[in-house]
Amino acid sequence: MPSLKFMASWWQGTIFALTFSLLGWAILPYPGIQNDEVLFATPYFHAVGSSIFQFGIFHRRVPVMFLTYLGALKNWLCAPIFWLAPPTSWAVRVPPLLLGALTILLFVRLLETVHGRRAARIGGLLLATDTMFLLTTCFDWGPVALQHFLLVAGGLLIVKFVEQPRRRTLYWGFFCFGLAIWDKALFVWILGGLALGAILIFPRELWKRVTARNVRWAAAGFCLGALPLIVYNSASGFATFRSNSSFAFDELARKAQVLRASWNGSALLGYIASNPDQQALPQPAHSLVERLSFALHGGLGDHPFNQLTPAFCAALLLLPFLWRTRARKVLLFSLVAMAAAWFQMAIAKGAGGSAHHAVLLWPIPHLFMAVAFAEASLQWRTAGRWAIAVVVIYLAAQNLLLTNQYLYQLVRYGSPHSWTDAIYPLSDELGRIGAPQVVIEDWGILNPLVLLQKGTLPMIIVDDAFLSPGLSGALRNYHRGLLESALWVGHTPAYQEMAGTNRKILEAASSAGFRKELIETISDREGRAAFEIFRFRKTN
Numbered sequence: 258m259p260s261l262k263f264m265a266s267w268w269q270g271t272i273f274a275l276t277f278s279l280l281g282w283a284i285l286p287y288p289g290i291q292n293d294e295v296l297f298a299t300p301y302f303h304a305v306g307s308s309i310f311q312f313g314i315f316h317r318r319v320p321v322m323f324l325t326y327l328g329a330l331k332n333w334l335c336a337p338i339f340w341l342a343p344p345t346s347w348a349v350r351v352p353p354l355l356l357g358a359l360t361i362l363l364f365v366r367l368l369e370t371v372h373g374r375r376a377a378r379i380g381g382l383l384l385a386t387d388t389m390f391l392l393t394t395c396f397d398w399g400p401v402a403l404q405h406f407l408l409v410a411g412g413l414l415i416v417k418f419v420e421q422p423r424r425r426t427l428y429w430g431f432f433c434f435g436l437a438i439w440d441k442a443l444f445v446w447i448l449g450g451l452a453l454g455a456i457l458i459f460p461r462e463l464w465k466r467v468t469a470r471n472v473r474w475a476a477a478g479f480c481l482g483a484l485p486l487i488v489y490n491s492a493s494g495f496a497t498f499r500s501n502s503s504f505a506f507d508e509l510a511r512k513a514q515v516l517r518a519s520w521n522g523s524a525l526l527g528y529i530a531s532n533p534d535q536q537a538l539p540q541p542a543h544s545l546v547e548r549l550s551f552a553l554h555g556g557l558g559d560h561p562f563n564q565l566t567p568a569f570c571a572a573l574l575l576l577p578f579l580w581r582t583r584a585r586k587v588l589l590f591s592l593v594a595m596a597a598a599w600f601q602m603a604i605a606k607g608a609g610g611s612a613h614h615a616v617l618l619w620p621i622p623h624l625f626m627a628v629a630f631a632e633a634s635l636q637w638r639t640a641g642r643w644a645i646a647v648v649v650i651y652l653a654a655q656n657l658l659l660t661n662q663y664l665y666q667l668v669r670y671g672s673p674h675s676w677t678d679a680i681y682p683l684s685d686e687l688g689r690i691g692a693p694q695v696v697i698e699d700w701g702i703l704n705p706l707v708l709l710q711k712g713t714l715p716m717i718i719v720d721d722a723f724l725s726p727g728l729s730g731a732l733r734n735y736h737r738g739l740l741e742s743a744l745w746v747g748h749t750p751a752y753q754e755m756a757g758t759n760r761k762i763l764e765a766a767s768s769a770g771f772r773k774e775l776i777e778t779i780s781d782r783e784g785r786a787a788f789e790i791f792r793f794r795k796t797n
Contacts, residue, residue, distance in 0.1 A: 267362070267366075269365060269374075269377065269378060269381065270361065270362040270363075270364075270365035270366060270377070270381060271362065273361050273362075273365060273381040273382060273384070273385035274358035274359065274361045274362045274385070275358070276385045276386065277354075277357060277358050277361055277384075277385040277386075277391065278354060278355065278358045280385075280386070280391055280657075280660055281350075281354040281357070281391055281394070281395040282354070283546050283664060284391070284392070284395065284660070284663065284664050284667065285346070285347070285350050285351070285354065285395055286346060286347070287664075287667035287668065287671070287672065287678070288396065288529055288530075288667065288672040288676040288678065289346075289672060289676050289677045289678040289679065289680040289681065289705070289781075290346055290349065290680055290705040290708060290709070291396065291398050291675050291676050291701070291705070292398075292675060292700065292701045292702070292703070292704045292705060293398040293399075293400075293704075294349060294396055294397060294398040295349055295704045295705060295707075295708045296323055296327075296704055297323070297329065297331040297332045297335065297400070298332070298335070298339065298344070298349065298704075298707075298708050299704055299707050299708070299712075300318070300319075300320045300329075300332060301332075301336070301339045301344075301712075302344075302707050302708065302710075302711055302712025302713075303712050309322055309323065309324065309325070310322040310489045310492070310493070320332055321485045321488070321489055322485070322486070322489045325442075325493075325496045325497050325500040325501060326441060326442035326443060326497055326500070326501050327400075327440075327441055327442075328439040328440050328441065328442075328485060328486055329485070330403060330436060330439055330440040330485075331400060331402075331403055331440065334352075334403075335352055338352060344708045344709060344711055349708070350395055350396065350397070353394055353395060353396075353397040353400070353402035353403075354394065354395045356394070356402045356403065356406050357390065357391070357394035357395070357402055357405065357406075359406060360394075360402075360405045360406045360409050360410075360620075361381060361384055361385050363406070363409045363410055363413055364380060364381065364384055364409050364620055364623075364624075365377045365378075365380070365381040366413055367409055367412055367413045367416065367624070368380045368381070368624060368627055368628070370413065370416050370417070370420070371416060371587055371624075371628070372583075372584060372587060372627075372628045372631055372632070373631060375631040375634060375635065376627045376628050376630075376631035376632075377627070379626070379627040379630050379631055379645075379649050380620070380623050380624060380626070380627030380628075382649060382653050383565075383623050383626065383627065383649065383652060383653060383656070384619075384620050384623045386653045386656035386657055386660070387522075387563075387565075387619070387623070387656055388522040388563065388656055388659045388660045388663065389519055389520075389522050389524065389525070389612065389616050389619070390405075390616065390619050390620070391660060392525055392529060392663065393612065393613055393616045396529065398613065399441075399613030399614075399616070399617075400440075400441065400613075401613055401616055401617060403436075403437070403440045403441075404437055404440060404441055404444055404447075404617055405619060405620065407433045407434065407436050407437035407440065407444075408433075408437060408444075408447060409620065410430075410433045411430045411431070411432075411433030411434045411437070412430070412451075413430075414426050414427075414429050414430030414433065415427065415430040415431075417430075418430060418466075419462065419466070422466065424470070424471065424474045425474075427471060427474050427475050427478070428474045428475070428477060428478035429478060430475075430478070431474075431475040431476070431478035431479040431482070432478035432479065432481055432482040433482065434448060434479055434482065435478060435479040435480060435481060435482020435483035435484075436482040436483070437482075438479075438482070438483045438486060439482060439483050439484075439485050439486040442486065442497050442501060443501075443602075443605075443608065443614070443617065444617075445601075446598045446599075446601040446602050446605075446609075446617065447594075447598050447617060447618070447621075449597060449598065449601055450593070450594035450595065450596070450597035450598030450599075450601070450621075451594050451598075453593055453594070453597045454589075454590040454591070454593040454594035454597070455590070457589075457593055458586050458589045458590040458593060459586065459590065501605070501608070503605075503606035503607065504604045504605065504606055505604065505605075505606040506604055508603070508609075508610060509603050509604070511610060512602065512603045512609055512610050512615075513603070515610055515611065515612060515614075515615055516599065516615045516618075517566070518612070519612045519615035519616055520565055520566060520569070520615075520622070521562045521563055521565060521566050522561075522562060522563040522565070522656070522659045523561050523562050524612035524615075525612055525663070526561055526662070526663070526666065527673070528612075528673070528674075528676070529663070529667075529672055529676050530662075530663045530666035530667045530670070530672060531666060531667075531670035531671050531672060531673045531783070532666065532670065533666075533669075533670060535670065535673050535785075536751075536785055537669075537670040537671055537783035537784070537785060538783045538784035538785075539669050539670065539783075540668060540669055540670075540671070540782060540783060542668060546664075547664075547668045550661050550664045550665045550668060551665060551668070551669075553658075553661050553665075554661060554662070554665040557658065559662060560655070560658035560659050560661070560662045561659070561662055562659065563652070563655045563656050563658075563659045564651070564652055564655040565622075565626075565652065565655075565656075568626060568648070568652050569622060569625070569626060571648075572625060572626045572629035572630065575629045575630075575632075575633050576588055576629065578633070578636070579629065579632050579633065579636070582632050582636065583632075584628050584629065584631075584632035587624075587628050588625060588628055588629055591621055591622075591624050591625035591628070592625065594621055595618055595621050595622060595625070598617075598618055598621075599615075599618060602614055602615070602617070630645045630648070630649060631645075633645060634646070670783060671781055671782055671783040671785075672781075673785075674701075674752055674754070675701040675754065677752070677781045677785070677787045678781050678782050679779050679780055679781040679782075679785075679787035679788055680702075680705045680706070680709070680787075680788075681709070682779050682780075683702075683706070683746070683779045683787075683788045683790075684705070684706055684709040684710060686777065686779060686790065687706065687710070687714060687744075687746070687790070688710060688714070690744065690790075692714075692715075692743070692744035693715060693742075694715050694716075694717075694739070694742065694743040694744065695714055695715060695716045695717075695743065695744050695745075695746060696716070696717055696718075696719055696739050696743045696744070696745045696746070697716055697717070697718040697719070697746050697747070698718075698719055698745060698746070698747040698758065698759055698762050699747050699748045699753060699754050699755055699758060699759060700718075700754040700755050701748070701754045702718075702746060702747075702748070702788070703716060703718050706746075717739075719736075719739070719762065720755075720758060721755075721757065721758045721761040721762065723736055723761070723762050723765050724736045724737070724762075724765035724766070724768070724769060725765070737769060740766055740769060740771045740793040741771075741793070741795075743792075744776075744790065744791075744792060745790070745791050745792060745793065746788060746789070746790055746791075747759055747788070747789050747791070748787065748788060748789070749778065749786045749787060749788065749789055751785070751786070752785075752786075752787045752788070766793050767796075770795055770796050770797065771793040771794065771795060771796065772793065772794055772796050773791050773792075773793060774791055774792050774793065774794045775789060775790075775791045776790045776791050776792060777789075777790045778790075
């Protein structure tokens, strides 16, 4: 039978996982479906050009890579869901939410293994209530949910190997890291940080276990997990490395600001949840959850930040006092891994500059804080235990208030731009019209419509090369045919994603003797016009 200690650790992890799931369940339905959020789902509906590398089996095309750095692992794992469930925001968002809950469960086990039950409780509570972890996991446009899960699962397996050197544990730990690299090659940032941390902080323990047989097991597990990425790069001349190995040092300050905004939780206000100044018609609360959110906001006011920044600084200040304790190496390893991973992120050209990049560091900072606070409470006995408990509860409460700020703004003001809930009435209207050909003229519209229409709506997307002089005669004739017969969909001027593309298409159409004829404007729940449905008519 499992020991009482083992059962207790899993139960406390389950409580944190349930807390996280309930928070996600409350916030899940409000934003509209975002283009990158459903990139993984488009192959189910035979969307043309949805992947850059695929193979055929049983007369079906199976995606392997969506982008040079983004693999199709999530597509493979979620296949049964789209066989059984209708394509809705729930079908898209519940799986990563549950994966996040499982990540928390494993994180609690990891913390208990590397330090103890007190650190597990602290870290589990802080991660379960972390607003950025919740939002980026639930909506998973990064995508990041699999990255977090595979990082924690692989780390836990390797720590178990260190405790009990069973090679199959080492094998599966590196298999998780290989899967993570295939899922998103940017995991190399995190893997590089972990490797440097192990070399600098655990050299004796590391070299003791670097035997030829262990290396072969680890390499075999990693290569099996990363096999689809390896095959793709063998066939494409190492496209992943050629496309993602440029560096620049002029964005360090901006990326540091992104990291800070991600850590204090404010990075997605105005992006996923509209701010009051984003021309929304304020909406009232309807459900019990919405009324509770409004009441909490009305009583305590705005909370656009958490308090994790001062908490992390406090944990740093504790390090000298914990230098001679068993926590020292774990704390130093966490710091080195974070710093090295973020530095790679910061110098990567064209990447690492958004919240969904910064959050790839999670939950290493939570591990650092949890171990620091837990060790401090053990060193300072009764007084320290109660002081740390008060601090951790306060931090969790601040996290929850920030999450409520997002929920309140989502209910009250909706979601702007690529997260607009106007995508739902747009899909309904296009389904009602039933046009034989729909042309999309801007980024952010195609993938959600493919999902919501189950791939039944004939759609193509055009860009600012539309009717350009350099095109072949056949292609120019095809473009003219789209002007004559297709139904067009684009963003309103305020919602345009690719600045200037709409204007260039209109200018090209005008030069070809066509004018735009607006059919309908589609607005979101808050009354903001987001999409236009239109046709082109000859001017003579």
